[in-house]
Amino acid sequence: MVNGREYRLPRQPTVVFTIDGGDPRYLDDAFSRALMPHLKTVLSNGGVYALGRGCMPSLTNPNNLSIVTGVSPSLHGVPGNHYLDPASGEEVQLSDPRFLRAPTIHAALQAAGARVLMVTAKDKLRRLLGTGEVPSVSAECADRLELPAFHLGNVCELVGRPNPGIYDWDLSQYAMEIGLAVHRRLGLDLLYVSLTDYVQHKQPPGDTMADRFFQRFDELLAEYAREGFLIGITADHGMNAKPRIIYLEDVLDAAGVSTARVVLPITDPYVVHHGALGSFAWVHVGDAQLERARQAIAALDGVEEVYSREEAAVIFEHPTDRIGDLSVTADAQTALGKSAAKHDLSAIGNGLRSHGGRHEQIVPIIVSRPLREPYASQHAAGVRNADIHELLLNAVA
């Protein structure tokens, strides 16, 4: 029993791939141009693909934690990549294991005897996923990390090539190669591989690097299948071009709200992707100017939802102590920033592509084998990415 659900021990090697920024439109485009022949074969042999929901905000850390715990941020405690610590008044990355309030499925199944491994593309997520003594490694730091639990030293040597840089298109595929190499050496029962969305931030479906990303992804899927893996594929969030940017601190200044502090939960150390601009923001403003701030923000074209802390906690399933006084979402075309002066857009190049809002909440939910009822009907009607381990472990026909 993990966070209210029973999971069966894997009966065959089982892997979940979380395609960071894996908007279903990338897969649909790649299918339509026959770039993913292996996945196509899987689906024509009874594998299932439906659209499902990620949690809000549609960001990497909240969704990866939901996928590995099976529950919402209200229970796992991580509603952003980043938040304002009310005790210190400082903005902090939500990347330390102490922030996690629920055990992972992987830690529980490891305690029950399964051999499990977490592999991430970028190292920032690795420590959270490895909570509970689960062996973890990242492609980013594969040249520096070892896997002592498995008595494995040099990970790059095991893979057979040096690890790419964090802005190389195939860092994600290297993470997939690590999982494969460890499995071939030792045999794994349950593997989680979380990719990175540098390519998706840079290119829409059909561009050269995106094509290469999904072609190589498909080749590696075929290798996993040959090793006998039951495969689940989902995404943490989708991705949209966001030509409009609204700077909320500038808006609030103009409206005479002097006490506001805007916190962007998409913030992470890698600004080249998105300059910390996405479609979700928290506003810390205090009671006196709350209503004025709410009205000023709600009136903006491009802003969608504006909630009080209590509303947001219920509607988004967020922990009340780690969110703002207001929670704000923007539409598909709009990103939210602090003030124009606080964001460096020089690295964004060809136009901002980002996520964080409702319009990037739609993700693929793929299982490589048929599901039995009632799971099959539920899957077709739209489950959460947080349900993918239940589908793989409990629902395969």
Next chain:
Amino acid sequence: MVNGREYRLPRQPTVVFTIDGGDPRYLDDAFSRALMPHLKTVLSNGGVYALGRGCMPSLTNPNNLSIVTGVSPSLHGVPGNHYLDPASGEEVQLSDPRFLRAPTIHAALQAAGARVLMVTAKDKLRRLLGTGEVPSVSAECADRLELPAFHLGNVCELVGRPNPGIYDWDLSQYAMEIGLAVHRRLGLDLLYVSLTDYVQHKQPPGDTMADRFFQRFDELLAEYAREGFLIGITADHGMNAKPRIIYLEDVLDAAGVSTARVVLPITDPYVVHHGALGSFAWVHVGDAQLERARQAIAALDGVEEVYSREEAAVIFEHPTDRIGDLSVTADAQTALGKSAAKHDLSAIGNGLRSHGGRHEQIVPIIVSRPLREPYASQHAAGVRNADIHELLLNAVA
């Protein structure tokens, strides 16, 4: 097993009350003025009260069906009180049992031997809830309906007073009295009582009729407790004053969108409550003018979310064949209409109070006894009203 979940048979008489329009602010206000002494005692003796979520749109039929099936509209098939039938092109009330695509928990437990009963205040909901041969009766039609399954004839005689009219404040309490009377005569295992929101549409927390409503509700709770009932209380939706009305067909006409048809899923036969104005609308517009319609609507102050059919199906968990090409939500202060000419506001009197949007998705989730883990933590972090039967039947300590 009902819709993917196991429910235990009731081990004591068990009742769920769904307070139509039972915004938590009514309860909080009544508590603060000591108007609900029985409920206060229940909560101080280990009963639990937390805020949770209803489904979208925050309307009566979708939420009542979610509560009695345990699943979302994508699975139970009823995303509104009303919809546009694509086959006929006509607008139809979603009140016939043929629209329901999932069995109720009550039908399943009845088949397993439990004595169950559905009681509604208004008759419009009764037939849907009674799907699967579940005995059902409404306060509205108590003078005309019998309960042949229980060999009971005149329901009003059993209650001991004539049934009130549909615009009397105590029609809801009469529904509660019916359940009590049938239980005293026969013994019930599982009872569902769905109230009506005429009072909540008319009055904010603290007004005379609202006070009377919650005082009498509390007195009846005490009577149920004396009969040994395990009690769950939730709501289908909250309620907000909506001083602003946006007429979407007028907006679309002005934007040059000639093909649009606006459908309001709040529509029901009782227009005195809300004049069919709420914070949710569907737009049927076809592909050619879809993007123009989307932009015109999204730019409006007061509109929050605007989704395509595919997005709405995933984000709101809706059945794709029973929704519009666009789904639109409005903020707490804003209601959506067709055109000014198509709504009769004369009956609304003291100002519109209504629901349908996200800001009315917050509902109380009350159980009269302590919960065991992991349910207790989940409940505190915010469950769905659709989970209340699971809490009562599976989670009580």
